[in-house]
Amino acid sequence: LLVKVFGPGIQREGVNITMSSASFTIDTEGAGPGKIGILCTGPSSPIKVDMVSSGKYTYSCSYVPSVQGTYTMEIYFSRKAVVGSPFKIQVAGGMGVVSPTRRGTMTKATAATTATPDFKILGPGLNGDLLFVNKTLKYLVEARGTGPGKIACTVHILGQQIQCTPIVSEVKDGTFCIEYTPTVAGTHVMVVAFGDKPIPKSPFNLKVIDVSKVRVSGTGLSGGIATKWVEFTIDSSAAGEGRPEINISGPTNVQPTLQSGSDGVTNVKFLPAIPGKYTITIFFGNQTVPGSPFLATFSKPESGKVYILSGPGLKQDGIVVNATVQFSFDPKSVASEKFNVTIVGPITVATAEKHIQSPHAIPTITKNTNGTYNIIYKPQLVGLYRIHLNLNGKELQDSPMEVNVTDPTKVKVTGPGIQEMTDGKPVPVIPIPETLQWTLDCCSAGLGPLQATLQRENEQATNLQITTVGDGLYTIKSKPDCVGQYRLCVKFAGNAVPLSPTFVLTNKDMPCDVTKVTVYGEGVSGNGAQTGIPLPIFIDTRSAGSPGHITAMLTKPRGEVCDLKFKRDQKEGVHVGEYTSHETGYHKLSIYIDDKPIPNSPFSIPVCKPTAVELSGSGLDWAIANVPNTIDILTDEAGPGKVAVEFEDAHNVEYTLKQISEHNYTLKYNPSVPGNYYITITYGGFPVGKKFQVQCKSMESSFVEDIDEADGNKPHAENSEKKYFDVGEKSDIQLQKIPGNKQKINIEIKGPHDCKISTKETNNDTQTITLIPKNIGTYQLYVTQGLTKLNGSPFIIKAVNRKAIKLSGPGVTHSNPKEQTEHLSYTEQLKWVLDYTSTGFTASEFNATVNGGEGYSQTLEIMEKDVNHASITFAPPRCGPYKLQVVAGGQEVPHSP
Secondary structure, three states, X not given: OOOEEEOXXXXXXXXXXXXXXXXXXXXXXXXXXXXXXXXXXXXXXXXXXXXEEOOOOEEEEEEOOOOOEEEEEEEEEOOEEOOOOOEEXXXXXXXXXXXXXOOOOOOHHHHHHHHOOEEEEEOOOOOOOOEEOOOOEEEEEEEEOOOOXXXXXXXXXXXXXXXXXXXXXXXXXXXXXXXXXXXOOEEEEEEEEEOOEEOOOOOEEEEEEOHHHOEEEOHHHOEEEOOOOXXXXXXXXXXXXXXXXXXXXXXXXXXXXXXXXXXXXXXXXXOOOOOEEEEEEEEEOOEEOOOOOEEEEEEOOOOOOOOEEEOHHHOOOOEEOOOOEEEEEEOOOOOOOOEEEEEEOOOOOOOOOOOOOOOOXXXXXXXXXXXXXXXXXXXXXXXXXXXXXXXXXXEOOOOOEEEEEEOHHHOEEEOOOHHXXXXXXXXXXXXXXXXXXXXXEOOOOOOOOEEEEEEEOOOOOEEOOEEEEEOOEEEEEEOOOXXXXXXXXXXXXXXXXXXXXXXXXXXXXXXXXXXXXXXXXXXXXXXXXEOOOOEEEEEEOOOOOOOOOEEEEEEOOOOOEEEEOOEEOOOOOEEEEEEOOOOOEEEEEEEEEOOEEOOOOOEEEEEEOHHHOEEEOHHHOEEEOOOOEEEEEEOOOOOOOOEEEEEOOHHHEEEEEEEOOOOEEEEEEEEOOOEEEEEEEEEOOEEOOOOEEEEEEOHHHOOOOOOOOOHHHOOEEOOOOOOEEEOOOOEEEEEEOOOOOOOOEEEEEEOOOOEEEEEEEOOOOEEEEEEEEOOOEEEEEEEEEOOEEOEXXXXXXXXXXXXXXXXXXXXXXXXXHHHOOOOOOOOOOEEEEEEOOOXXXXXXXXXXXXXXXXXXXXXXXXXXXXOOXXXXXXXXXXXXXXXXXXXXOOEEOOOOO
């Protein structure tokens, strides 16, 4: 029924119990005479709906949403439900319960609950988050059940003689706004009181920082020699409470070590293992400090040595405590009378300058017969060791060499999945888009490079950024955008740490935030669609959470509503659906997730049928140079869309496309020189048929016009009604001459390709024309006798390749079409596919009939799928034999029946 229902009171969301009434409108124009019926049901009882006539065909309706919950609105016209009925309306709660009879008057039940004061404060920094100087802070204080009174606020800074009074304003009854702009770093103590008493949890300690007061210095910020430790310092003593975070990126991963002092100065040390450019980014309170990022260049160390040192015992990182390691020394041509190795460590402030052998890593030196040396040692404590190499009383150029001895088993990881793995509990579930964060404590593990990867099932692992937050403390963050199981792997100095790998699940059974749902695909692109072509729709909920239920409804121009089904794609969280419309006009596609509309829903989609566009006029087939040639375009059955025209070699053609009426267009074009022209006509962006080839001739070679002569005396063709000719085969047309007219019959054929033509005079009054078209296409046969054009000339002839038509489906056997039979269940819907690629036929030129026993016969609909394919479906009403007959251009197609 063509009944429209609209207005705020009928929407799924937006109705609130604070409204005095919710209203909507019913428009019955175009639906004819009838009566309206309305039934509204609230969460607990029926709701009265008032309706008054507001026009000839419109009615204004209103109701009072007095209770929070889901309302069901059923609307009928002439005892039939209108489109969209029943409507689901979600009525939200308000700041307080309002009487349904008079807005603003509290009921007795509400007044009875105001005896217990209730305060609620919202705003930044209340949970310990860092705040910034010169940024205005706003806090909202709700005071319920407090009676008359005002909110007051004062702020003072710990350790400083500074106190100020923020601005307090009442935004509405019982709700106050506090505005405050801190100007110095420190702990700001905010006291909020109602009357002369502090509200619960007051005072509030606000941590304010000033990033501009952070100072960074040191040679390590500019560069140095690769493979050598470098240092710099961060002074945040005047910036407020906070700790710096450092990220170093370059040719290789670098994890700096931080040592923080009580005076607010942090010493940073790191080792660039590979020469190149490194970017040092320093954060304080998640903001970059002045001068950051810093670009440091580290060059390759100079080498003039002739000896060779090699082996895992000299690796700067990756040596594990209590593991025996070795390295070798080859002096080459240098005489090695005496070779000594001294290992100092673990390095401390007390041992840094001393050259004393450590009892925790005693080396064993073995001299080989070829003059080389093997050295083995077993470090027993975690820390930094220096290996001094002395040959013939002189220390080698590379000496001392530093190695980090680590204990990966001492790395402590905390975060999602760690405790569950320890306790043997199920893998935790994290809702998207929450950020996954793990903390790594390497304080007892020594110094070494960290590596962390996160891998979703069946996908490649992704390297995670590791941020230094303290001396030996690091954080790892990731924000997955897809649901599924993730695998976290952490390595320290090349070795897996305890409880690695760890697993977490994302987005399992979590509510969906529809505002973060994205929809894409041709079905919602807004560019239009054509009938019979499936249009895909993709709903991506990976960033929104897992949807409980997807509902999609397609409302067609005539009011018919059909449901669309979606299935999950190979990508978890992406749902795929499609629809195919065989009706032209504007379609409305509404998509809901858990009864909530997704962004931009409903979508308006214009659907057109380019094959229904009618083209006529001599300008379709032939043209005369330097004169206007006309093509008429009719779109009244094609649905919404715009006509567009494109010419190849357009520099030789002037043309105009004029819209005569709503559905009528006229194309006039004027080619400047004779030749072949190609015209493409589109409707709604889709081609109308194939590209048209037009042969343009000069005025002198064009055909003679009709002369004023009685129709009965004009020559005519007796069997010119034959429309379809098969390519490569002979076809005859009989011409009836004018009695007594001895003038010569002139014949000319125009078309997209060459066509062999011959004539034979049967007797004095008739003549036979024989045609053999070589290619498919539409041809025009022009016939004149003397200066007189034959009745009906030019004759339209369509050359087709009927043999190339392919029919596939139940019962069709190409090997023996005379005995093709297939046994099927009559409960199945049978489907055949017609492939008429390169045959010259369109779907409208086919007819299909099915015949059964007891005189049963049914004409089947040909459903166009695209420009080259169509489908035929049939649901047998009963058991028994059936025969399918498919006809194209008056003759059966191959393998029919």
